[in-house]
């Protein structure tokens with residue numbers, strides 16, 4: 024599963040790359056084809072993402088796909104209409120400005136002020152990206168050099184390890200463990216993971232896949248360590264508005280942290296339009312400059328008309344609770360149903376995802392699930408460096424009738 028490049032005296036395994044090849048679809052050089060083949064690629068050990076593989080399996084078995092986290096109903100009609108209007112009215116059909124259209128940068132700045140009291144100059148402290156995915160890539164590539172280390176928490180969003188490997192940096196993971204209904208980490212494990220090479224702590228709260236919202240004590244500890252070791256915190260807050268219990272506390276609001284924090288958001292998640300790929304970064308100007316320098320050569324720009332629609336949506340939105348409320352109903356329906364079927368369920372306080380604990384061999388369990396039940400789920404093992412293979416992640420951001428049908432199928436599942 025994993026390809027550690029050596030253990031160190033700090034006790035945390037260090038990862039230059041992460042092999043998913045036992046998932047079965049590692050990229051292989053074509054044999055017998057005419058023409059040159061690269062002998063080795065930077066990301067060979069990552070293979071095809073599990074999501075592509077499981078989505079293909081869902082299609083071929085006619086399964087309900089609770090693997091990938093995207094809603095099966097589109098965002099608010101007025102937001103959709105704003106995008107259609109932008110296209111027809113000729114706004115954003117040609118390359119928008121490199122840092123993002125001013126309207127959207129101002130709207131992101133206003134959002135951060137209204138929601139969290141953060142003060143950002145939209146001209147030099149806000150950047151629009153092609154989804155949070157590009158924001159993560161530009162931040163990691165812009166803020167690390169080969170040999171630098173990034174500390175992050177496992178299970179983790181799959182692009183993190185790949186992006187870190189792309190730039191030649193390495194990562195160390197601190198393991199989140201279930202702890203009285205939520206997931207948390209051992210402070211000492213985090214302390215040990217930080218070395219002289221560490222540049223960045225990469226944080227994700229609310230957290231995918233566990234659904235945990237980091238609390239003030241956890242964030243304070245991370246912030247203290249970041250200040251003590253002069254680290255940058257890159258914080259992936261794409262689920263900031265999809266919270267059912269608890270409060271989202273942006274890292275940048277902690278004392279002294281705005282000056283060293285890079286905050287990443289995703290309008291796709293906030294407004295249920297994941298295909299639009301509109302993300303945002305806010306950071307102090309010296310950090311944002313580095314990130315923008317990378318972003319301009321990744322995509323240059325993207326999502327032109329959608330930027331206008333999201334700017335309008337952010338300006339019009341005063342209450343983000345409606346989408347979370349709808350999602351909460353779906354969470355309750357699905358997690359209650361799983362519990363009634365006898366599964367050991369971790370109930371998430373946020374996000375699109377619920378986790379069950381099948382005790383072991385979760386990957387094999389997931390591979391067999393489409394055939395046995397006509398349902399697709401993701402083995403959380405792919406989100407770990409450690410050999411932890413007991414958790415299964417289901418996405419519940421689906422219509423209630425789809426969730427009910429999935430539960431029905433799971434209930435009838437052959438042994």
Ligand SMILES: *Cc1c(COP(=O)(O)O)cnc(C)c1O
Pocket residue numbers: 153154155156157180227231259261288289290291292297300301302
């Ligand atoms: C969905 C997701 C992203 C990617 O967001 P996009 O805006 O679709 O690129 C990043 N981080 C986490 C934790 C996610 O779940």
